[in-house]
């Protein structure tokens with residue numbers, strides 16, 4: 001919210017357009033990276049890196065980008081408040097399932113190669129992020145969708161729900177940035193085209209997060 005008596009002089013709509021463009025750019029970069037520069041994707045394969053590649057795919061496109069779209073649903077979806085709320089929680093559920101699949105894929109990859117689990121800060125923050133995301137989804141669902149809390153409780157929980165939603169989005173983005181750097185170093189990319197793809201992916205994910213955050217504080221129409 002703008003400080004009392006002041007205004008951002010901007011509505012959320014143009015920022016949602018920017019966020020959509022960033023969605024397309026990040027999705028393109030991730031697909032080019034995993035399908036063209038890396039080994040491709042598979043749930044089962046002798047080439048275990050195909051299994052690993054599902055991890056960034058699901059975490060970036062499914063968890064972060066679709067999760068961001070869910071946050072923006074109140075600005076981007078027309079119709080009644082109930083329609084917007086339904087799109088919001090369904091997109092968050094898709095993001096949560098994608099996140100679960102992405103984490104399952106990386107555990108499968110590590111186990112099939114005999115690599116120990118949960119030894120990096122990335123993996124710790126990752127588990128914290130997905131756990132908070134699931135908790136936020138469950139609390140939101142039971143408060144606002146089914147069976148729904150009484151009006152006073154719904155209203156007083158709303159600012160916390162919004163604040164925690166943004167915190168969790170940025171936690172997911174921090175975790176993904178760390179994952180990208182880790183992979184960059186494992187692959188010893190240094191200064192090639194793939195290095196640019198990985199770095200630009202990280203940069204644009206951050207811009208996506210900032211745009212989504214802005215749409216939450218900006219007024220819906222100006």
Ligand code: HEM
Nearest residue numbers: 056059107110117118120122123126127172176179180183
């Ligand atoms: C919100 C996004 C992300 C979350 C929540 C997340 C979560 C996790 C978790 C929980 C693990 C531990 C798996 C285990 O110990 O068996 C892991 C591993 C890993 N992730 Fe991610 N990840 C995310 C994004 C990414 C991205 C974008 C990359 C880039 C390629 C990446 C690269 C890695 C790597 C290289 C590992 C194996 C080494 C390690 O355990 O840290 N992650 N991730």
